[in-house]
Amino acid sequence: MRQGGAVRTRNESAFAEYVMARRAAVRRTAYLLCGDWHRADDLTQTAFVKLYGAWEKIRDPAALDAWMRSTLVRATVDESRRPWRREQAVEVLPEVPSWDDIGDLVTDQLLVRSALAQVPPGQRAVLVLRFFEGLDVAATAETLGCSEGNVKSQTARGLAALRAALDRSTGEEVTAP
């Protein structure tokens, strides 16, 4: 009994260490997936709660990150499919920056956020995993549970959608009075 308690305590402390070490990175990924910091907090919490339940079943510590990524993406995509979470593409962006001097596009957070929001969740997940998490096609496919060909096609479509969104935002902004 005491031995079981010691194991539990050791597991608890290891879990706490892992949460402290990875929570910021997980939340950033969650934010890029969903585009909202509050939802990112919720999704991060959800993913860690699920990890807590599976903590003792995951034997390989190296697999923890992959497990977390997979859980996080699944939770994000699942939630984005709910009717009250469904994003709506609009002709006019709700938050248009008023700036006279357009410098580097990537410095404008609102513009980037709006452009990301216009990319469908599945394609956005592929872009985040490949270009933010730095996963290759195979790892991305494994994380998403789809084929590599699907990852490639989703990447191409996601990039096209992001470019189109950025071009649209930039064009509107340039022509705005």
Add this chain to the structure above:
Amino acid sequence: VSDDPTHDEAAEPLRRLFAAALADEPPIRVTPLSVQAQARSGRRPHRNWQRGFRAVGAGAAAIAVLGGLVFVIANSTSTESSNSASSMASSAMAAATTGAAGFAAGDASSAEASSAEAGAAGSAAPQNVRPPASSPAQASAVSSAGSSSAAATTSASSVSASSASAASDAAACPSTTPAQQAAARAAGWTVAPIPPGDRASLCGDGVTGMVLTRAGATVAVLVRPVTGGHGLHAGDRLGWAHSATGTEVAVVPLPGRDPGTTAAEANALAAAVLAAR
């Protein structure tokens, strides 16, 4: 797009883009304690409402199907029962109206045929067919029943009951003693046994009886030991006599037939039968 994002031409711009999007990162609220507390409380991080709705919907659909099934079965049962009752009444009416003339004329076969025709129209009609061995008195009962639907229904039920029990009570109503029959004959009556069709309504435990007829009159005389209670046919008897030794005699009318006798005559008859014991 190559397999290696570090060499992808889109990789660097996208990293800058993502970094820009993450520039205003607020303080994080997720802590090990909050995760462990939620995990231990057993709350599901995200309730799957769709699954719940699906389960509730399936349950409601099952209940609705069961309720509909019960309703349909109950409805069909009650409809069948009411149809049966109405067909009994209508067939009894038809039997009474079309067969009354035959019974009144003593032509039982024609009456039976017409009753059978009526029975063909209703499911329960064969039960209401009057047995061909019915007496003329019973035929008059059917004839009177034909005058109204209510009377027809009553007559049909009594006929049905009497015909159904005729076989069972054939030995349940023995005849009176020869001395009692002799006393009745001495009073001017013709003696006959109680017909099987009337035994169910007249006879009971320990009762002996006979049917007496004379010009224009038909009565039944019933004899039994006094066992307490309200007496033998206390409600509808024409005359009555009882002895101190515990025997009583009642003179009662036969259903549907004119007794044709007064209370005094009936009492005298009862007394004579009692004395002849």
